[in-house]
Amino acid sequence: MAWDWQVYCKDTVDGTAVPGCFGTGDSYTYLNWMLSAWGWTISVSLCALAVALVVGSIVGIVRTLPDKPWLVRLGNAWVELFRNIPLLVQIFLWYFVVPAMVPPMRDFPPFVLVVLALGLFTSARIAEQVRSGIQALPKGQRYAGMAMGFTTPQYYRYVILPMAYRIILPPLTSESMNIFKNSSVAFAVSIAELTQFYLQAGEETSRNMEIYLGVVALYVISALVINRIMAYIEKRARVPGFVAAGGAGGH
Amino acid sequence: MAHLDFALFNWDVVTGFILKGLYFSLFLTAVATLGGIFFGTLLALMRLSGKKWLDLPAAIYVNGMRSIPLVMVILGFFLLVPYVIGRPIGAEYSAIITFIAFEAAYFSEIMRAGIQSIPRGQVFAGQAVGMTYRQNMTLVILPQAFRNMLPVLLTQTIILFQDTSLVYAIGAYDLLKGFETAGKNMGRPVESYLLAAVLYFIICFALSYMVKQLHKKIAIIR
Numbered sequence: 001m002a003w004d005w006q007v008y009c010k011d012t013v014d015g016t017a018v019p020g021c022f023g024t025g026d027s028y029t030y031l032n033w034m035l036s037a038w039g040w041t042i043s044v045s046l047c048a049l050a051v052a053l054v055v056g057s058i059v060g061i062v063r064t065l066p067d068k069p070w071l072v073r074l075g076n077a078w079v080e081l082f083r084n085i086p087l088l089v090q091i092f093l094w095y096f097v098v099p100a101m102v103p104p105m106r107d108f109p110p111f112v113l114v115v116l117a118l119g120l121f122t123s124a125r126i127a128e129q130v131r132s133g134i135q136a137l138p139k140g141q142r143y144a145g146m147a148m149g150f151t152t153p154q155y156y157r158y159v160i161l162p163m164a165y166r167i168i169l170p171p172l173t174s175e176s177m178n179i180f181k182n183s184s185v186a187f188a189v190s191i192a193e194l195t196q197f198y199l200q201a202g203e204e205t206s207r208n209m210e211i212y213l214g215v216v217a218l219y220v221i222s223a224l225v226i227n228r229i230m231a232y233i234e235k236r237a238r239v240p241g242f243v244a245a246g247g248a249g250g251h
Numbered sequence: 252m253a254h255l256d257f258a259l260f261n262w263d264v265v266t267g268f269i270l271k272g273l274y275f276s277l278f279l280t281a282v283a284t285l286g287g288i289f290f291g292t293l294l295a296l297m298r299l300s301g302k303k304w305l306d307l308p309a310a311i312y313v314n315g316m317r318s319i320p321l322v323m324v325i326l327g328f329f330l331l332v333p334y335v336i337g338r339p340i341g342a343e344y345s346a347i348i349t350f351i352a353f354e355a356a357y358f359s360e361i362m363r364a365g366i367q368s369i370p371r372g373q374v375f376a377g378q379a380v381g382m383t384y385r386q387n388m389t390l391v392i393l394p395q396a397f398r399n400m401l402p403v404l405l406t407q408t409i410i411l412f413q414d415t416s417l418v419y420a421i422g423a424y425d426l427l428k429g430f431e432t433a434g435k436n437m438g439r440p441v442e443s444y445l446l447a448a449v450l451y452f453i454i455c456f457a458l459s460y461m462v463k464q465l466h467k468k469i470a471i472i473r
Contacts, residue, residue, distance in 0.1 A: 084455035085448050086413035089427060092444045100441045177318075184320035188419060195322055195420075208330050216327070220318050 007207040008034070008214065015205075030201055030211070037197035038218050044114055044193060045183045045222070049176055051119025052126050059123060060130025061156065075127065082124035087185050091117045095189045114186045122179055129175070133168035134160055166237055173230035177223045184219070194218055257442050264433050272429025275343065279425065280412045283350035287411075288404065290351065291358025296388070298363055309359070316356035322420050325349050329421045342423035346415075354411055361403050365396035402466040409458050413451065426450070 008031040009021040023029040062068070063075035082090070094117040099106045105113075137160060145155025165172075187195035198215045202208040297309035316324065328349040333339045369392050377387035397404075416427040424432075427447055434443025 080456060081452070084413075084452045084459065086416040086427070086451055088416045088419060089444070089448050089451055092427075093448055097441050097444050097448075181318075181320035184322040185417065187322065195320070195326070198323070198326065202330075212323075212327055212330060216319055216323055219320055219323065223318050 003210065004207055005210055007205050007210050010205070012204070030205065033201060034194070034197055034211075034214060034218070037192055037194045037215075038222075040191060040193040041180070041183050041218075042222065044111070044118065044186055044191060045180045047115040048118035048122060048183065049179050051115060052122035052175075052179065055120060055123035056126025057130055059127035061134070061161075063127065063131045064134045065152070075131075079124045079127050082121055083128075087118070087121050087182055088188060090121050091185060091189055093117070110189055110191060114189060114191055118179065118182060118186070122175060122182070125175055125178075126172070129168045129171045130164065133164035136167055137163055163239075166239060169230065169234045169237070173227060173234070176226050176230060180219065180222045180226060255442055255445075256439065257446070260433070260437070260439075260442070260446060264437065268433035268436070269426070269429040272424055272426040275424055276412065276415045276426040279346060279350055279415045279418070280408065282347055283354045283411055283415075284404075284408045286351035287354030287358045288362070290355035291360075292362045292393070294355060294359035295362035295366060298359070299366060313356045313359050316353055317360075321353060321414055322417050324353050325417055325420050328352070342418065342421045345421060346418040346423045346425075350411070350415070354407075357407060358404070361400055361407060362396060365400035365403075366392060368399050369395050398469070401469065402462055405462045405465070406459070409455055409462070412458070413455060416451075 006017055009017045009019075009029055011018055011023065011027045011029055012033055013028070018027050018029050021029055021031050023032050059075045059078050062071045063079075065071055085093075091114060094113045095110065098113070099108070141159055141163070142155065145159040148155075150158065183193060184195040186193055187199060190196065194215045198208075198211055202211045205211065294309045294313060297305040298313070300306060319327075325346065329342070329345045332345055332348060373391055373395065374387065377391040382390065415425055418425050419427055422428070430443045430447035430450075431440070434440040437443070
């Protein structure tokens with residue numbers, strides 16, 4: 001089988017090779033398309049990561065609150081609900097079922113629905129990590145905060161959370177890498193991201209191998225970049241003499 | 252609020268569309284778990300062999316698989332396997348090969364941690380009574396590693412069951428596809444996806460509850 005990397009330089013409409021591979025003006029090459037698809041993958045992933053971090057932190061914190069049994073149960077139910085349904089099914093739920101049940105959501109663009117699906121799916125995993133990070137701290141930290149006369153929000157903000165987030169940075173790193181991988185599932189509802197690009201461009205050009213390797217390379221690069229960014233954050237946030245415990249990731 | 256109508260999902264629909272998909276999802280999960288644990292253990296042994304020419308290929312394979320999204324792996328095998336064996340294969344066979352190959356990478360990391368969790372003294376004790384490397388592994392180390400890792404292996408199996416829904420990408424007929432086909436044929440896609448979510452939830456929730464109980468039981472014995 002012969003390689004034909006020229007495929008990336010071809011125009012998406014008439015199939016002629018464009019010099020320099022980047023289309024200018026009215027021509028648009030497969031390389032242009034792939035970079036745009038990469039942009040969609042990155043946007044979906046980063047927006048979902050933001051949703052997951054906010055919701056996951058709230059749910060995770062709620063699950064450790066003292067004397068609030070109903071909030072704890074609600075938090076546990078949230079985690080079980082979003083952890084035990086496959087991501088693809090959740091995306092279909094957000095895309096087909098929720099708009100049918102909640103009429104105002106009918107006008108939401110697919111991008112928002114996919115971000116919600118991926119974000120809430122990941123929020124359950126982040127909530128679990130936040131909870132275990134908080135519970136990994138010695139009870140004395142909490143009591144020390146109380147003894148200082150802090151209110152509950154105060155000792156969470158100034159005593160518990162700064163240490164808990166440092167503990168869970170390694171599992172958060174693998175979760176942020178997972179979110180990039182999981183964003184590929186958005187192809188099922190026609191978001192123009194990398195997997196969707198592979199399916200369409202592969203079909204149009206019949207050069208599946210070349211397109212496949214390009215797409216996989218971009219996924220790997222994305223994961224590496226996220227990994228380096230998180231490693232940098234971990235290094236900058238490190239407290240001398242305090243060794244953070246590792247955690248396991250999923251996929 | 253749309254009007255939901257589940258009346259169309261009678262026993263005929265279940266036997267006609269959904270059971271076939273459920274069987275395939277469960278079959279794929281079982282085959283991929285057994286095959287994945289088998290090849291994953293081999294990969295873990297390669298990585299712990301201390302020999303560079305065994306360690307390096309295994310490390311590249313495992314880390315490569317773990318950095319590519321599963322959907323792309325499924326699509327990649329669907330593209331690649333026909334080239335290798337010279338003729339097209341069905342989506343179902345392709346899915347089985349893909350999941351064994353993919354899960355082997357994840358199970359190998361679990362088994363590696365499991366083998367490393369066994370105290371070195373156990374290895375030395377095996378060597379001291381004159382066991383070969385093979386005897387030492389199969390009779391002393393691996394049984395303990397499997398036992399230690401059982402809850403993690405089962406949790407991975409639940410994730411695997413959820414992941415089987417991704418064979419949607421190559422059109423294999425799994426549980427989700429069964430619900431989708433039923434929904435399309437009955438003109439009730441909304442109810443169909445909702446029921447699919449409920450069924451997946453019940454199965455996965457029950458399984459993870461059982462794993463939790465098992466974990467407690469094992470923890471007490473130890």
